Amino acid sequence: MAHAAAVNRPPERGLDVYTQKVGMWVFLCSEVMFFAGLIGSYIVLRFGALENTWPEPAEVLAVNITAFNTFLLICSSVTMVKAFAAAQAHDDQGIKKWLLATTLIGAGFLGVQVYEYNELINHHFTPSNCVVVRNGVEETCSILYGSTFYTMTGFHGFHVLLGVICLGWATIRAYRGHWSGGNSRGIEILGLYWHFVDLVWIILFTIVYLI
Amino acid sequence: MATAIAEPTGRAVIEEAHPQSFLRKYLFSTDHKVIAAQFLFYTLFFLMIGGLLAVLMRQQIAWPTEPLTLGGILPETMVAKATDGAYMLPEFYNALVTMHGSVMVFLAIMPMLVGVWANFLIPLQLGAHDMAFPRLNMLSFWTMVPAGILTLASFFVVGGAAGAGWTLYAPLSARPDLTGVEMGQILWLIALVFVGLSSILGSVNYITTVINMRAPGMTWFRMPLTVWALFITAILGLLAMPVLSAAGIMLIFDQTIGTSFFIPSNAAGDALSGQPLLWQHLFWFFGHPEVYILILPAMGFTSEILAVGSRKPVFGYKAMVWALISIAFLGFIVWGHHMFQSGMNPALGLAFTVSTLFIAVPSAIKTFNWMGTMWRGNLQLHSAMLFAVGFVAMFAIGGLSGVFMASTPVDIYIHDTYFIVAHIHYVLFGGSLFALFGAIYFWFPKMFGRMMNETLGKIHFWLTLVLFNVVFFPMHGVGMAGMMRRIYDWTGYQHLEGIGATNQIITIAAVGLFASGFLFAFNFFWSIWKGEKAPDNPWGASTLEWSVPSPPKHGNWSEIPVVYHGPHEYSHPDVTDKDWLGQNERPDVVTPAAGSH
Amino acid sequence: MDWSLPPNFSTHGDVIDQLFWIILGLTGLAFVLVEGGIIWFLVRYRGTPSRRAHYTHGSNRLEVVWTVIPAVIIVVLGGYSAMVWDDIKNENKFPEDALEFTVIGKQFEWNVVYPGVDEVLGTSDDFEVRNQFHFPAGENVIVNLRSEDVIHSFFIPELRVKQDAVPGMDNIRIWFDSREPGQFEIACAELCGLGHYRMEASVTAHARADFDAWQASQVAENGGE
Numbered sequence A: 001m002a003h004a005a006a007v008n009r010p011p012e013r014g015l016d017v018y019t020q021k022v023g024m025w026v027f028l029c030s031e032v033m034f035f036a037g038l039i040g041s042y043i044v045l046r047f048g049a050l051e052n053t054w055p056e057p058a059e060v061l062a063v064n065i066t067a068f069n070t071f072l073l074i075c076s077s078v079t080m081v082k083a084f085a086a087a088q089a090h091d092d093q094g095i096k097k098w099l100l101a102t103t104l105i106g107a108g109f110l111g112v113q114v115y116e117y118n119e120l121i122n123h124h125f126t127p128s129n130c131v132v133v134r135n136g137v138e139e140t141c142s143i144l145y146g147s148t149f150y151t152m153t154g155f156h157g158f159h160v161l162l163g164v165i166c167l168g169w170a171t172i173r174a175y176r177g178h179w180s181g182g183n184s185r186g187i188e189i190l191g192l193y194w195h196f197v198d199l200v201w202i203i204l205f206t207i208v209y210l211i
Numbered sequence B: 001m002a003t004a005i006a007e008p009t010g011r012a013v014i015e016e017a018h019p020q021s022f023l024r025k026y027l028f029s030t031d032h033k034v035i036a037a038q039f040l041f042y043t044l045f046f047l048m049i050g051g052l053l054a055v056l057m058r059q060q061i062a063w064p065t066e067p068l069t070l071g072g073i074l075p076e077t078m079v080a081k082a083t084d085g086a087y088m089l090p091e092f093y094n095a096l097v098t099m100h101g102s103v104m105v106f107l108a109i110m111p112m113l114v115g116v117w118a119n120f121l122i123p124l125q126l127g128a129h130d131m132a133f134p135r136l137n138m139l140s141f142w143t144m145v146p147a148g149i150l151t152l153a154s155f156f157v158v159g160g161a162a163g164a165g166w167t168l169y170a171p172l173s174a175r176p177d178l179t180g181v182e183m184g185q186i187l188w189l190i191a192l193v194f195v196g197l198s199s200i201l202g203s204v205n206y207i208t209t210v211i212n213m214r215a216p217g218m219t220w221f222r223m224p225l226t227v228w229a230l231f232i233t234a235i236l237g238l239l240a241m242p243v244l245s246a247a248g249i250m251l252i253f254d255q256t257i258g259t260s261f262f263i264p265s266n267a268a269g270d271a272l273s274g275q276p277l278l279w280q281h282l283f284w285f286f287g288h289p290e291v292y293i294l295i296l297p298a299m300g301f302t303s304e305i306l307a308v309g310s311r312k313p314v315f316g317y318k319a320m321v322w323a324l325i326s327i328a329f330l331g332f333i334v335w336g337h338h339m340f341q342s343g344m345n346p347a348l349g350l351a352f353t354v355s356t357l358f359i360a361v362p363s364a365i366k367t368f369n370w371m372g373t374m375w376r377g378n379l380q381l382h383s384a385m386l387f388a389v390g391f392v393a394m395f396a397i398g399g400l401s402g403v404f405m406a407s408t409p410v411d412i413y414i415h416d417t418y419f420i421v422a423h424i425h426y427v428l429f430g431g432s433l434f435a436l437f438g439a440i441y442f443w444f445p446k447m448f449g450r451m452m453n454e455t456l457g458k459i460h461f462w463l464t465l466v467l468f469n470v471v472f473f474p475m476h477g478v479g480m481a482g483m484m485r486r487i488y489d490w491t492g493y494q495h496l497e498g499i500g501a502t503n504q505i506i507t508i509a510a511v512g513l514f515a516s517g518f519l520f521a522f523n524f525f526w527s528i529w530k531g532e533k534a535p536d537n538p539w540g541a542s543t544l545e546w547s548v549p550s551p552p553k554h555g556n557w558s559e560i561p562v563v564y565h566g567p568h569e570y571s572h573p574d575v576t577d578k579d580w581l582g583q584n585e586r587p588d589v590v591t592p593a594a595g596s597h
Numbered sequence C: 001m002d003w004s005l006p007p008n009f010s011t012h013g014d015v016i017d018q019l020f021w022i023i024l025g026l027t028g029l030a031f032v033l034v035e036g037g038i039i040w041f042l043v044r045y046r047g048t049p050s051r052r053a054h055y056t057h058g059s060n061r062l063e064v065v066w067t068v069i070p071a072v073i074i075v076v077l078g079g080y081s082a083m084v085w086d087d088i089k090n091e092n093k094f095p096e097d098a099l100e101f102t103v104i105g106k107q108f109e110w111n112v113v114y115p116g117v118d119e120v121l122g123t124s125d126d127f128e129v130r131n132q133f134h135f136p137a138g139e140n141v142i143v144n145l146r147s148e149d150v151i152h153s154f155f156i157p158e159l160r161v162k163q164d165a166v167p168g169m170d171n172i173r174i175w176f177d178s179r180e181p182g183q184f185e186i187a188c189a190e191l192c193g194l195g196h197y198r199m200e201a202s203v204t205a206h207a208r209a210d211f212d213a214w215q216a217s218q219v220a221e222n223g224g225e
């Protein structure tokens, strides 16, 4: 590597990916560890609990409603992909339409989650209280069930909320023409985040609601 | 996925042309050098606070049954006032123990290693105009500010500051009824979440910058070891801090909204109970990488300063890089060695012993390579070099004393004694802080454009070296005698009868050590205003930051430099006019391909 | 000044102390090597303007040497430590004939449950004494460690015993002995609150006959319920 006398050398090649995207990837690694901490604790606590104190999900949670919510979130990932494709294709109308759709569906997810929390709390299922009805009799269950449930889904919801805020902002910018002319990077990065949040939800839905 | 080449860098240069308001220039600046300086002032302040807490604590340990000197000025929440003076309360002692560790680790040493030097050095040493995300960088400083304010405030709320140790072991930390501390603990945990956020934002920035913003010719194995160390540290922070944040948030919930992640509901351990050991696993999963967050950058500074001070290339550059990487990797699989006596399954102890002992190997490699760097050098013993050599000498002791606790049977005895306190201070003070002082003496001219006073610097070094050893070496002995950590009064124990004099000597030296910090502070502030003007390259160093003016202007370079050589080229036989070879000069000189030998 | 390990009374303590001194020897040697080397280099290679440093980037052979030597020492030390650890901590190796006690830590005292004359815990002749742990010297002892509130750590320096008591965990057991009669203390080694520093209990290792006599006196005092 000597005698490199070239004068105008290009910058050292990094990952051949633009900086903002690398940044988002790196940030998502950190997010993975955050949710790994929460989910890992859930697993340890659940398997450390004595038999019959940890209720079956369906005994406490309305799985059907949440399944619908999961479907919503997956749809929003699809619309997010459409928004990015539109941005790349210089399709200004498409950008507006799909970003708006993604924002609204994301907000819809949050709405359903708020409704779900409200219902659960009305049935005395809170972070510090757990009640199941078995054969018409109310029984207490491990309060860790509520502790972990609200912490995990709550932090996911918080991430959705942040996403919806950013999406709303991106939508407003779309109506101002910010993303026209192939300026798709911002949408791509937001998309990465949004898909991540979606993926986390699929994992959470599986381990909290299904298993 | 769409691919694109790295972002063209030119924005910073354009910004430079605009005159900036005071607020934009010094307070809400996005210039990495200004942010580094902000971090430096911030962390020096908390270093002083941490030291003050330590001195107060030491006084109680040396004279447990006597009133505090000047105790009368402290409020009734901290001391009990009697006719013959003011006596420290156990709750205040516990707060001191807890907050000394917390402040030093999270508000002083970690942000000083990373916030200051990653910010200052990464763009300058890689030949970039600024960080990848300057505004995020500013945010990472400003998220530290509420952390500091909350921490200071926690001393004055009802119940005082957190008192469950910096390791926050649950359920003590989770149940105010058992400590008497409620608000203080919550404030500190919130501060911790802010620290985590700041650290993650910083890490994203550093990692992205290193990956994508290196100057042409700055290949991976031409990066200065400082940058390597800071890069690996950033990865550790990125992956470890969020786990602490998650755990900290769960602990806040345990205290505030009635969850019970870490609280067993009763002594019988019935089915509803949370798990205290879960806290320890989460904490140490973060905590051990944290230990390396606190030492790897110091190793980087040391390698670099030793090369400059010895006028020789770093001995075994590639071995140094691989040692850094393997220490970081091992750092994630050894957390259980803090928990040998915790009630964790003893069989797990076996696995953790083996992985832990293996960390000794890369540590030994580094130590021998540092010595190899000095070997047959032409040693320039300026203050920075003295501290770097001091680092090697002290870190070696800290590393060796670590072998005792890695050996599980010996750990049975020395766990939770002052032997551990001695060990951690040889690593964190003799290690990290020595290297930090070295780094400040070394890069001060680049940061502020003036030289620090060398005479005062040398006096500061010798005072620090001697007093540091008088404080911490005897702690090994006190630990061997069986003195437990974090005890407010040891006089009631028959096996501790003989340790009084040692503890008093330690305390007297600790006061001196604290005082010697003010000599440094005087030199530091005096030099900012009155120091001799610094040349561009006062030490004859070869890395890129020394090829720009001191201090570098906004945007660092008018034209991005091109790199032709490895980072530490000194005394090259073909370069006869001087004994160093800048990374961006003399493309005609042949230097070995990165690190081969 | 007292800078040494306190006198040892236990069988495990012999091996622990031996390992301690072995490690001290090894690390002491490394200490002399490193610190001596540094001082020698500082003197020998002190800079002068007339000299130029030796230009080298390192030596692969040396790298291998100082990787392999520490690694070998580490493997041997680790292997030996693991064996000793297993002998002390592995519950399958606990002696059958050991006398079992339960010690319950709580802020800030140690309550000892004695098995009584039948030497079996959980029977009606069990009795509890606060802050006093008596047991027969020269016999194996097993302690079931419990905590009622926070984590405490059961530490008897002269017997080289230390183990955390964790609330909610009812499976922590430790095995030790005192070969000779002696008077010791249980100290708490884990920060457990305001009274952490004074959470101590007296420990008495009696000759067997004395232990029986003490136990009888306790039973009499408690009305032998």
Ligand SMILES: [Cu+2]
Residues within 6 Å of the ligand: B287, B288, B291, B335, B337, B338
């Ligand atoms: Cu560790």
Ligand SMILES: [Cu+2]
Residues within 6 Å of the ligand: C152, C153, C188, C189, C190, C191, C192, C193, C195, C196, C197, C199
């Ligand atoms: Cu205690």
